[in-house]
Amino acid sequence: MSSLLKLATDLEQKSREQQQSTEKMLKAAFSGHEKSVSEALNSSLSRISDAISAHEKGMAEAMQSNRLSVMRMVGRTWLTITLVSGLLFASLSGVLWYQGSLIASNLAEIDRQNAALSKLNVKxxxxxxxxxxxxxxxxxxxxxxxxxxxxxxxxxxxxxxxx
Incomplete structure (x- = not known):
């Protein structure tokens, strides 16, 4: 029985050694795997951060370009409105001046005709x-x-x- 006990203790001892060896091997493997996963995650994080920064920079440039385009468009629109208003004012002023001169000449003609009528009535x-x-x-x-x-x-x- 003592040999059986010795065999059991030897087996238990070997099992512990094998367990410790397996633990060390797994720790080393997991440590390497953890390191490579951590490096991959850090690399992905860096690439994603760089991509986000580049996208934000591109968006900021696009927004600035769009802002300038909108400002130019608004400026052109106000310039067009101002020019059209000026032309409309000038043309309406011309029409009013022309109608005023026509009214004045018609009044003068009516005065001449009234004077002629008065002379005819006298005659x-x-x-x-x-x-x-x-x-x-x-x-x-x-x-x-x-x-x-x-x-x-x-x-x-x-x-x-x-x-």
Missing amino acids: TWGVEFREGTNGRYLLLPKGTEADTNWTIDKRRAVKLVKE
């Missing part, structure tokens, strides 16, 4: 000519009568006599 002593459905008539001024027994140059004439 015709207020006699008016009218045409109706029954024929043509001469209207005598108020306070006058017609004397129809006259001829001038062998034509019948009407003499106006005050009442």
